[in-house]
Amino acid sequence: MKAISPDVCSQAAGRVSTARPFTLLESHYAVLLPLILTFAAYLGALGFEFVYDDPSQVLHNPLIHSWRNLPVIFRQDVWSFDRAFGPPTNYYRPFFMVWLLINYTVFGEHAWGWHLSTIAVHVLDTYLVYLLAARLTRDRITAVVSAALFGLHPVHIESVAWVSGVTESLVAIPFLGSLLCYIKARTPANPDSGSGRRDRLLFYYGSLALYFVALFTKETAIVLPGVIFCYDLMVAPSIDPRERNRTWSGKTLSALKPSAPYLPLAVSYLAIRFEVLGSLGRAVFPLKLTTIILTWPSVAWFYIKLLLFPIGLSAFYDTPYVTTPGLRAFFAPLALTCLFVAGLWWLLRRLSEPATRKYLAFCLFLTVLPILPLLNLSVFIEGEIAHDRYLYLPSVGFCIVVASLLRRIRFGRSVVLGLPSGQVAAVLVLLCALGAATASQTAPWASDLLLCYRGFTIAPNNKVVKNNL
Numbered sequence: 001m002k003a004i005s006p007d008v009c010s011q012a013a014g015r016v017s018t019a020r021p022f023t024l025l026e027s028h029y030a031v032l033l034p035l036i037l038t039f040a041a042y043l044g045a046l047g048f049e050f051v052y053d054d055p056s057q058v059l060h061n062p063l064i065h066s067w068r069n070l071p072v073i074f075r076q077d078v079w080s081f082d083r084a085f086g087p088p089t090n091y092y093r094p095f096f097m098v099w100l101l102i103n104y105t106v107f108g109e110h111a112w113g114w115h116l117s118t119i120a121v122h123v124l125d126t127y128l129v130y131l132l133a134a135r136l137t138r139d140r141i142t143a144v145v146s147a148a149l150f151g152l153h154p155v156h157i158e159s160v161a162w163v164s165g166v167t168e169s170l171v172a173i174p175f176l177g178s179l180l181c182y183i184k185a186r187t188p189a190n191p192d193s194g195s196g197r198r199d200r201l202l203f204y205y206g207s208l209a210l211y212f213v214a215l216f217t218k219e220t221a222i223v224l225p226g227v228i229f230c231y232d233l234m235v236a237p238s239i240d241p242r243e244r245n246r247t248w249s250g251k252t253l254s255a256l257k258p259s260a261p262y263l264p265l266a267v268s269y270l271a272i273r274f275e276v277l278g279s280l281g282r283a284v285f286p287l288k289l290t291t292i293i294l295t296w297p298s299v300a301w302f303y304i305k306l307l308l309f310p311i312g313l314s315a316f317y318d319t320p321y322v323t324t325p326g327l328r329a330f331f332a333p334l335a336l337t338c339l340f341v342a343g344l345w346w347l348l349r350r351l352s353e354p355a356t357r358k359y360l361a362f363c364l365f366l367t368v369l370p371i372l373p374l375l376n377l378s379v380f381i382e383g384e385i386a387h388d389r390y391l392y393l394p395s396v397g398f399c400i401v402v403a404s405l406l407r408r409i410r411f412g413r414s415v416v417l418g419l420p421s422g423q424v425a426a427v428l429v430l431l432c433a434l435g436a437a438t439a440s441q442t443a444p445w446a447s448d449l450l451l452c453y454r455g456f457t458i459a460p461n462n463k464v465v466k467n468n469l
Contacts, residue, residue, distance in 0.1 A: 038151030168392035178210035301333035316455035366397030
């Protein structure tokens with residue numbers, strides 16, 4: 001056997017000693033941590049009752065009590081069983097109804113089972129956020145932190161502790177699944193693999209199929225082609241070497257091509273929706289266009305505050321319409337929203353490396369695009385124009401951005417789990433704060449009386465909560 005030179009051994013040892021040690025958070029099993037924390041945070045919801053819309057949609061909904069009604073589910077809106085609502089509502093969500101049918105078949109009228117399945121959906125979404133963050137950041141630690149932030153963020157309480165609120169978390173599964181399949185389809189294959197092109201096509205067709213499922217789960221999924229276009233324009237690697245030197249306009253046109261096949265699916269969904277509902281969208285509380293536009297800044301600032309400071313949460317809020325551009329109702333929230341966006345953009349450019357700015361910019365678009373369908377305020381009943389659950393999908397991009405910024409923290413003399421102690425401390429403090437806020441604000445969803453009392457405390461002028469209470 002040939003002897004190894006001592007110089008070679010010392011050089012190898014030097015290379016090993018200077019490399020950052022492999023940490024526990026970078027292992028494949030690290031994803032279990034945010035999943036366990038998320039499930040534990042909502043464990044108390046297993047003892048909750050059916051509240052708010054649950055008795056109507058679960059206990060008194062004959063459509064979900066028998067599988068013989070499956071064809072009917074695809075021909076009617078969600079509230080078709082209760083014609084007290086008058087004409088068809090804007091809620092055509094057949095796969096959501098199928099989900100209710102499955103749950104009723106398995107759990108019947110036992111509320112704990114419904115809450116268990118709702119929590120399981122949120123845990124699965126948390127795992128998908130981990131996969132998405134890992135794909136975008138190429139860093140498992142950032143992915144673990146992103147998933148933990150998403151799983152524990154209190155703004156998701158309404159979608160997790162309320163059975164009927166599962167529409168938001170349920171649509172996130174095919175939505176994020178479709179996006180992940182598309183990212184996989186746009187990833188250059190191993191040149192040594194002969195099946196690379198075939199695999200990319202399979203993932204692409206899988207993305208299209210999941211998009212179709214998402215559309216029939218909740219209508220806000222229609223923005224996915226815009227999300228895919230932004231990914232292709234900002235993040236996707238160039239499979240064809242000729243694409244690398246194209247101009248901005250050339251890249252834009254090139255990014256439009258992969259997202260084009262999603263548009264016929266969206267058009268098909270809209271056609272079926274129109275056939276079932278008689279319209280694409282019905283004005284529940286008609287508003288002037290000027291009123292809608294003047295109200296946008298206050299709604300935007302409301303959502304920003306919920307993402308940054310998720311306290312004082314409720315199923316009901318006082319969200320008045322803005323009819324005149326006053327200082328407090330219009331200019332102040334507009335200025336605060338613009339300052340927040342400008343400050344966040346400056347922070348990302350200052351703290352992030354050029355290579356990471358592209359996926360961070362994409363995450364910002366991932367945060368904004370799912371909110372756009374909600375800007376038609378006339379489709380909501382009077383005063384009910386903003387809710388926590390509407391931030392479920394937008395919070396995915398927000399949590400990845402926050403996790404990426406936390407990974408930039410470098411202060412601290414000691415090292416914990418292979419990371420700077422300051423970074424570990426910041427992550428732990430934030431996760432503990434979010435977990436405590438979630439645990440303390442979940443309790444009102446235990447019963448109708450607690451929920452309405454909480455709502456009246458937060459929004460004493462809300463007509464719905466006063467009537468329900």
